[in-house]
Amino acid sequence: xxxxxxxxxxxxxxxxxxxxxxxxxxxxxxxxxxxxxxxxxxxxxxxxxxxxxxxxxxxxxxxxxxxxxxxxxxxxxxxxxxxxxxxxxxxxxxxxxxxxxxxxxxxxxxxxxxxxxxxxxxxxxxxxxxxxxxxxxxxxxxxxxxxxxxxxxxxxxxxxxxxxxxxxxxxxxxxxxxxxxxxxxxxxxxxxxxxxxxxxxxxxxxxxxxxxxxxxxxxxxxxxxxxxxxxxxxxxxxxxxxxxxxxxxxxxxxxxxxxxxxxxxxxxxxxxxxxxxxxxxxxxxxxxxxxxxxxxxxxxxxxxxxxxxxxxxxxxxxxxxxxxxxxxxxxxxxxxxxxxxxxxxxxxxxxxxxxxxxxxxxxxxxxxxxxxxxxxxxxxxxxxxxxxxxxxxxxxxxxxxxxxxxx
Numbered sequence: 001x002x003x004x005x006x007x008x009x010x011x012x013x014x015x016x017x018x019x020x021x022x023x024x025x026x027x028x029x030x031x032x033x034x035x036x037x038x039x040x041x042x043x044x045x046x047x048x049x050x051x052x053x054x055x056x057x058x059x060x061x062x063x064x065x066x067x068x069x070x071x072x073x074x075x076x077x078x079x080x081x082x083x084x085x086x087x088x089x090x091x092x093x094x095x096x097x098x099x100x101x102x103x104x105x106x107x108x109x110x111x112x113x114x115x116x117x118x119x120x121x122x123x124x125x126x127x128x129x130x131x132x133x134x135x136x137x138x139x140x141x142x143x144x145x146x147x148x149x150x151x152x153x154x155x156x157x158x159x160x161x162x163x164x165x166x167x168x169x170x171x172x173x174x175x176x177x178x179x180x181x182x183x184x185x186x187x188x189x190x191x192x193x194x195x196x197x198x199x200x201x202x203x204x205x206x207x208x209x210x211x212x213x214x215x216x217x218x219x220x221x222x223x224x225x226x227x228x229x230x231x232x233x234x235x236x237x238x239x240x241x242x243x244x245x246x247x248x249x250x251x252x253x254x255x256x257x258x259x260x261x262x263x264x265x266x267x268x269x270x271x272x273x274x275x276x277x278x279x280x281x282x283x284x285x286x287x288x289x290x291x292x293x294x295x296x297x298x299x300x301x302x303x304x305x306x307x308x309x310x311x312x313x314x315x316x317x318x319x320x321x322x323x324x325x326x327x328x329x330x331x332x333x334x335x336x337x338x339x340x341x342x343x344x345x346x347x348x349x350x351x352x353x354x355x356x357x358x359x360x361x362x363x364x365x366x367x368x369x370x371x372x373x374x375x376x377x378x379x380x381x382x383x384x385x386x387x388x389x390x391x392x393x394x395x396x397x398x399x400x401x402x403x404x405x406x407x
Contacts, residue, residue, distance in 0.1 A: 012181065024094065028054070030056075031100070031101045083125070100143050104331035140241055210380075214385070217258050224368075247317045251312055254310050254311075263379060275293040276293065285310055286302050307347065308345055347371060385403045
């Protein structure tokens with residue numbers, strides 16, 4: 001891939017993604033697959049007048065070794081220096097850039113039960129730091145190709161060809177063209193118009209149906225609003241948290257979901273795939289979950305804490321989107337969730353509450369925003385997906401027909 005094009009992508013992530021401000025610190029999280037591109041991103045951060053940029057590297061084989069040899073207690077211990085680092089982040093509110101490229105099967109064989117117990121140990125200690133940063137940060141998740149990931153998406157090509165093809169797919173769906181910033185301004189404006197219409201309806205619940213057996217009704221929080229594309233931090237700085245994105249999303253009312261929903265794409269969770277599954281809800285809680293592949297992992301995910309069995313997000317994505325129309329299965333949630341309507345188990349978004357900047361996190365959760373240590377999206381959209389909005393007075397408004405917008 002031409003360096004000039006990659007430079008434009010790096011600039012898009014820094015300027016339009018996190019929107020680095022003069023004097024801000026930045027943390028870049030990346031795997032070892034694309035060090036030259038990470039270098040470009042770091043340089044663009046400094047060109048945007050960042051004060052300091054830190055890169056934290058991840059390597060899946062090393063993660064597997066740590067989990068194999070460390071005890072649960074050691075894995076779950078949060079040391080004093082780790083607490084100090086988190087406190088520094090609370091004090092400085094750095095931008096976060098996540099460059100994902102991991103192998104969808106890269107953690108296959110790892111003891112997920114052991115890792116889950118360790119995360120359950122550490123989360124109560126880390127949670128106060130997370131909560132203090134809620135709504136304040138600028139963050140962006142974007143992607144770069146990894147060799148194993150590329151071969152998963154394009155198994156019939158050589159490694160070099162697959163990497164090039166995945167670069168092309170990432171850049172196309174991320175709207176990296178002659179003027180990426182302008183393209184994103186237009187895209188954000190379109191998503192905003194969709195959200196404004198949805199928010200004008202006074203939706204009380206969404207009813208999902210599809211030919212695969214999905215029949216699910218999800219209740220809404222009266223004070224919640226659909227959001228999409230650009231967001232604004234409590235410090236008044238705009239940013240795009242996902243590159244790419246095609247969704248209009250909202251956080252539903254905890255405890256209000258009835259029925260059954262079937263997945264339509266694999267879910268990559270903790271470096272392993274869960275495929276062909278359904279989840280059944282009663283009184284908002286997942287009470288049954290079955291999968292053809294990864295069922296034990298699915299149920300582990302749903303039992304991480306009290307909130308992990310409840311919904312945290314409802315996202316509307318038309319089949320007529322660049323990612324879906326590419327015909328590719330990315331085996332990566334960032335892309336696959338933006339090719340189909342999806343739901344998320346676990347943590348809801350406080351920033352979907354109207355006037356959330358003038359409310360505490362506790363107040364947002366008291367209104368019905370779910371709280372959890374996980375937030376895991378899974379895809380449910382398909383060509384037969386119909387969604388109706390049940391509005392005040394029982395009025396029914398079509399939102400989706402045949403997998404696409406009905407308005």
